Amino acid sequence: MNVTGMRPSAADFSVNPFVPYVGTVLDVIEETPAIKTFRVCLDEREAWERFTFIPGQVAQLSIFGVGEATFVINSPPSCRDYLQFSVMRAGEVTNRLHGLSVGDKVGVRGPLGNGFNVEPMKGKNIFFVGGGIGMAPLRTLFLHMLDHRNDFGAISLLYGARSPQDLSYSYELPQWLERADLSVTLTIDREAPDWPHRVGLIPHVLADLAPSPDNAVAIVCGPPIMIRFTVEALQKLGFGPHDIVTTLERRMKCGIGLCGRCNIGTKYVCVDGPVFTLAELQSLPDEL
Amino acid sequence: MSYFLPHDRLESWLDDLERTHRVFAPTAEGRGVVFRRRKPTAESPAAPVCLERRPTESARHVLFPRSEVLLAFRSAHDESGTRVEVFEQEAPAPQVIVGLRACDAKGFAVMDRVYMHGRYADPLYTARRKATVMAVLACVPGNGPDNACFCHWFASGHEEHDAADIVLTPASGGFLIAPVSDKGAEFMESHAGYLEQGNEELENAAAAQRLAAREFLEKHCPAPALSKTETAIMRQFGNSMLWETIGEPCLACGVCTHLCPSCYCFTITDETRGNAGARIRSWDTCLNAGYTLEASGHNPRAAKAQRLKNRIAHKFAYYPALHMGKSSCVGCGKCIRSCPVGVDIRAAVFRVLAADEE
Ligand SMILES: Cc1cc2nc3c(=O)[nH]c(=O)nc-3n(C[C@H](O)[C@H](O)[C@H](O)COP(=O)(O)OP(=O)(O)OC[C@H]3O[C@@H](n4cnc5c(N)ncnc54)[C@H](O)[C@@H]3O)c2cc1C
Ligand code: FES
Numbered sequence: 001m002n003v004t005g006m007r008p009s010a011a012d013f014s015v016n017p018f019v020p021y022v023g024t025v026l027d028v029i030e031e032t033p034a035i036k037t038f039r040v041c042l043d044e045r046e047a048w049e050r051f052t053f054i055p056g057q058v059a060q061l062s063i064f065g066v067g068e069a070t071f072v073i074n075s076p077p078s079c080r081d082y083l084q085f086s087v088m089r090a091g092e093v094t095n096r097l098h099g100l101s102v103g104d105k106v107g108v109r110g111p112l113g114n115g116f117n118v119e120p121m122k123g124k125n126i127f128f129v130g131g132g133i134g135m136a137p138l139r140t141l142f143l144h145m146l147d148h149r150n151d152f153g154a155i156s157l158l159y160g161a162r163s164p165q166d167l168s169y170s171y172e173l174p175q176w177l178e179r180a181d182l183s184v185t186l187t188i189d190r191e192a193p194d195w196p197h198r199v200g201l202i203p204h205v206l207a208d209l210a211p212s213p214d215n216a217v218a219i220v221c222g223p224p225i226m227i228r229f230t231v232e233a234l235q236k237l238g239f240g241p242h243d244i245v246t247t248l249e250r251r252m253k254c255g256i257g258l259c260g261r262c263n264i265g266t267k268y269v270c271v272d273g274p275v276f277t278l279a280e281l282q283s284l285p286d287e288l
Numbered sequence: 289m290s291y292f293l294p295h296d297r298l299e300s301w302l303d304d305l306e307r308t309h310r311v312f313a314p315t316a317e318g319r320g321v322v323f324r325r326r327k328p329t330a331e332s333p334a335a336p337v338c339l340e341r342r343p344t345e346s347a348r349h350v351l352f353p354r355s356e357v358l359l360a361f362r363s364a365h366d367e368s369g370t371r372v373e374v375f376e377q378e379a380p381a382p383q384v385i386v387g388l389r390a391c392d393a394k395g396f397a398v399m400d401r402v403y404m405h406g407r408y409a410d411p412l413y414t415a416r417r418k419a420t421v422m423a424v425l426a427c428v429p430g431n432g433p434d435n436a437c438f439c440h441w442f443a444s445g446h447e448e449h450d451a452a453d454i455v456l457t458p459a460s461g462g463f464l465i466a467p468v469s470d471k472g473a474e475f476m477e478s479h480a481g482y483l484e485q486g487n488e489e490l491e492n493a494a495a496a497q498r499l500a501a502r503e504f505l506e507k508h509c510p511a512p513a514l515s516k517t518e519t520a521i522m523r524q525f526g527n528s529m530l531w532e533t534i535g536e537p538c539l540a541c542g543v544c545t546h547l548c549p550s551c552y553c554f555t556i557t558d559e560t561r562g563n564a565g566a567r568i569r570s571w572d573t574c575l576n577a578g579y580t581l582e583a584s585g586h587n588p589r590a591a592k593a594q595r596l597k598n599r600i601a602h603k604f605a606y607y608p609a610l611h612m613g614k615s616s617c618v619g620c621g622k623c624i625r626s627c628p629v630g631v632d633i634r635a636a637v638f639r640v641l642a643a644d645e646e
Contacts, residue, residue, distance in 0.1 A: 006360050006375035016411045018358045018567070022372045062567075064361045064372060065560030069583075090583035105363070105372045224586060251582050253556045256408035259572070260553035261579065263598075264588075265522075266606045271407055285525045285601075287588050 017256045020062055020107030021047045025100050026082050031168035034089050036098050039082035055141040056275045059110030060255050069093040070252045074136040076143035086136045112255040116141050116275050125153040127211045129230050131160050131202050131222025135168055137247050138221050160187040160202040164195055203229040213238035220246045241279035248274050290486025294462040301482040303328050310383040312350045313337045320344040339387050339425055342432030346395055346549035347388040351416045355570040362564040384421040391439045391620035393424045395549025397450035398616045421475045424452040428497035436621030441511040457494035464494040512641055520644035521605040530643050534636045535593030537629040542573035544623030550616045574598050600636050
């Protein structure tokens with residue numbers, strides 16, 4: 001590949017949103033057999049200081065020469081030591097990301113997307129429901145709310161995975177379970193030895209917990225099928241369409257509303273999403 | 289201020305433009321008429337310009353190449369670790385597109401709203417667009433308008449000059465040339481060497497020609513109530529029978545999207561050789577089955593009828609909803625002429641409107 005006729009990039013997202021920042025992997029955590037978490041810092045000091053985001057925003061991680069893929073930044077904005085991404089093995093880029101070790105270089109392009117609208121959640125009871133890798137977008141908001149604990153009412157989390165081995169962030173779950181100002185419920189799909197928590201699919205456990213919809217917001221992330229049944233369960237409990245918040249996935253390329261790939265009707269998931277209320281989703285054409 | 293370019297000075301005028309601009313103009317190649325960089329040299333003159341026939345492709349690739357390098361990278365390893373250097377394209381040179389039609393120019397106006405005035409500007413398109421002068425050739429009876437044309441639905445042709453800087457109209461053995469933007473006026477001032485002054489008589493003759501083309505179009509294909517397409521498409525969105533009927537013959541080959549002046553979807557892929565490589569963007573098409581295929585295997589538009597629906601809905605419902613009612617179809621008819629199985633986007637629009645009225 002010839003770079004003659006090209007100039008060194010200023011690497012400024014606001015000038016050229018196609019150019020990633022070069023970052024370095026600081027840490028790799030094996031979450032589950034299919035998910036690895038990467039802590040990444042941008043190499044350029046200035047770019048790093050400029051890089052701010054709100055919970056729920058995503059970034060494109062890339063391996064130069066392989067390609068880019070979209071991941072939610074799952075560290076909270078208050079964390080200024082690294083950006084954290086949890087990557088589930090799915091295809092070409094995710095496989096190659098899984099091969100990275102500490103010190104390796106990655107491209108980071110972002111922050112992208114709308115993120116969670118936290119303001120209207122203030123003063124309310126918050127009910128998080130996460131399934132599998134869907135815990136990643138919840139984690140950033142969850143930790144952000146813990147950073148500002150007094151701004152919110154009761155905070156609950158229902159987190160489910162197929163088996164105990166499929167729960168990400170297992171190292172921080174014990175401290176969440178212990179906190180008096182949180183109510184955390186874990187569930188797995190099928191019985192497993194020495195499992196002290198719930199067993200059952202998320203929507204069933206949710207119906208059982210029966211959180212009150214009064215002055216409450218439910219935030220749901222996970223695989224499409226889990227989202228569907230969880231949203232139904234929430235509606236049965238009386239949660240209104242403005243009080244159910246979820247994130248959507250679409251195949252993405254540019255992440256900046258140009259390449260046209262991620263539209264649902266007039267909305268582009270990369271810039272108008274990935275966070276939507278159920279009310280917003282109901283106004284979109286039926287093409288999920 | 290207008291100018292007159294006698295026919296026999298056309299090639300010299302185009303060659304002269306090369307002093308300051310890279311010149312792109314339609315050239316006949318086989319059955320096609322395609323936009324090529326002229327690049328005349330002392331040894332080999334440029335291929336003759338073809339203005340008599342309608343171009344068979346849009347000029348979109350001049351500002352938005354079929355494939356281009358978004359960035360290049362090079363990595364170096366030493367004892368302190370790995371370093372990655374990233375490179376971007378240099379600023380583009382001034383260029384002029386001569387002989388694109390009003391519909392093709394309108395395609396750039398469609399793209400401008402997305403690529404220059406959206407939440408993020410596309411830096412490559414924006415830089416090229418600013419460096420480009422658009423010299424539109426007006427359609428007149430005999431130089432192209434045919435039964436597949438329907439630019440009058442969107443008022444692309446005739447006296448409307450979206451994105452054009454200069455308009456050339458065939459008249460009296462040459463071309464009447466009229467600047468229609470400040471950029472066009474400035475360009476003409478420095479390229480008037482081979483030209484004569486225009487006059488009112490020529491201007492009137494040119495206007496009459498343009499009007500005749502418009503009247504031909506209005507007669508052969510009256511416009512539907514375009515203001516209704518947005519609601520009709522959204523109301524009929526779930527009418528799968530309707531969309532399956534429309535999409536039934538479609539081969540999902542994507543030729544319509546590749547010839548279209550206003551389709552602007554792209555994909556991004558990486559290439560690498562040794563310790564260097566490039567991130568490349570290339571035209572893509574929403575008719576491709578893999579376009580929306582998610583990593584989980586889920587595909588929100590798995591059926592080709594859903595994908596053709598997306599193309600039509602984008603042109604006639606989504607884009608207008610986002611851009612003050614303006615359709616992103618420009619009525620050039622290239623998709624109609626080139627579809628191997630005769631899918632006609634006009635018929636599809638009429639069908640949706642009819643279904644919605646039932
Ligand atoms: C807003 C958002 C947030 C996300 N957050 C996370 C997150 O936090 N963690 C996480 O793990 N994931 C997340 N994802 C999903 C993640 O982006 C995808 O899993 C990832 O892009 C897959 O990339 P890949 O290169 O590994 O897969 P790819 O290699 O691109 O392919 C995946 C599959 O797509 C198909 N495919 C690919 N290319 C083609 C082609 N050219 N033609 C036909 N089929 C093709 C194949 O079936 C392939 O197996 C998120 C997605 C979105 C949109
Ligand atoms: S990913 Fe390109 S438009 Fe959304």
